[in-house]
Amino acid sequence: MNTIQRAVGVGVAAALLQALMLIAFAWPAAHIAPRDLPIAVSGPQAAVVADKLTQHDPDAFDISNPADEAAARAAIQNRDVYGAVITGGAPRVLVASGASPVVAQQLTAIAQQLSGAPAAPVEDVVAADPDDPRGTAFGAMVLPLVMSGIAAGVVLGLLIPSVGGKAIGLITFGIAGGLLSIVIIQTWMSVVPGPYLTLAAVAGLVSFAVSGAVVGLSTAIGRAGIGIAALTMLLVGNPFSAATSAPELLPQPWGTIGQLLPPGAAASLLRSVAFFDGAAATKPLVVLAIWAIAALVLLGVGALRGRRPAVDATPVRSGDPVAV
Structure with missing residues (x-):
């Protein structure tokens, strides 16, 4: 394949990705309506x-x-x-x-x-934050959490060679990202009420789950895992997170599927903690915990793959001594 053919192929692939993103983000918003x-x-x-x-x-x-x-x-x-x-x-x-x-x-x-x-x-009865009565800022903060998690996962997956180092990086990102993001949201933006440390723990768990999916899949199956995890979070998880609406307003079963991915679970859990004193927090918390555990399991799978002894494929020639 020459340079021109490769350039045309990349352009077509980029156009198809653009079309897919338009469908993923615009279609749910165009079909908002109550469903059960x-x-x-x-x-x-x-x-x-x-x-x-x-x-x-x-x-x-x-x-x-x-x-x-x-x-x-x-x-x-x-x-x-x-x-x-x-x-x-x-x-x-x-x-x-x-x-x-x-x-x-x-x-x-x-x-x-x-x-x-x-x-x-x-x-x-349970009002939104007075500085964000329409929930615009609340809905907008989910995408940065997802994007930063994807970015952290890509960097850790590509630049940190050891599985132990990847795990340390994930934990560090989760803790630091959670603490810093809620400081910004509660002080500078002032749009999410609630206990700071609890909200920071939620944001940290979200950061760990998203970045962990990227790092875990890339460690277990190679670089293709980065694309699979990133596209899943960005093209399915984010537009169907219902962060700006409600799962029951989205086309089904996508509204339900969105709650089984970290972005949707994050939006639901943050609402429960910020506005409802933790009511109905169990389900989204379990979803995020499962994703976090799955990330650690995938890292373990990658570590086991790395420890497999290399097979010596050099043929034994006639007359060579054979060890007993």
């Missing part, structure tokens, strides 16, 4: 309101019926539902912009349609 979105409806007219919601869109909501308003509030604070409609007179709406500002806006609009009045009373 958990909400609560409580009060004397709960059945009537639930029926209206179902008639409007049968697949939009997963409706539960708490006994009273207190139970509905508890369900929101435990992250069992995204909001609630309280009936009895004019409908009132409880939302949680801390869980998803986009969902809170949608529930507010639906409540106004149900009430038939210019504006329905809306209470934000």
Whole structure:
């Protein structure tokens, strides 16, 4: 293959990658809509309101019926539902912009349609940070965590030869990256409330999981592992992380798959710690822990491969002494 052919091939490959990235990032955003979105409806007219919601869109909501308003509030604070409609007179709406500002806006609009009045009373039970009411900065911070993790994984995978050195680098990056990133987010940007050390531990675990996937795969299967891990995190994990929306607003099964990858688990875990005192943190924490453990296992596989004794392929000639 001459230089011109190689240049054309690289250009075509880059164009295909560009098209893939456009699909991965733009398609989910263009198809945001409720899909079995958990909400609560409580009060004397709960059945009537639930029926209206179902008639409007049968697949939009997963409706539960708490006994009273207190139970509905508890369900929101435990992250069992995204909001609630309280009936009895004019409908009132409880939302949680801390869980998803986009969902809170949608529930507010639906409540106004149900009430038939210019504006329905809306209470934000778990509010987003006042410096980031629309969740824009929160959603934007996930991509830097992913990109920096990929970059750290590539550097460690290519420049650090020993498996032990790679592991030390991963741990160092996780600790330092977690502490530094939350300092920036909480002090300079001031967009994520919550306990600093806990949030730093979450950010550090995310950094370790993402970079560990890159380093682990590259150690176990070679440089191709870098591309596999990086593309998985960037083209699947990030656009389907639901950091700016909610998993139930994304096309399925991609919304669910996104929560099984570090970017999606990171967004969910950070929300739980920052706004809900750790409610519903178990699942995303387990997902990140599994990715971190898998990275260590892959490093172990790579270490075992490196210790395999080399096979002497030199043929034995006739007359040469043979060791007994």
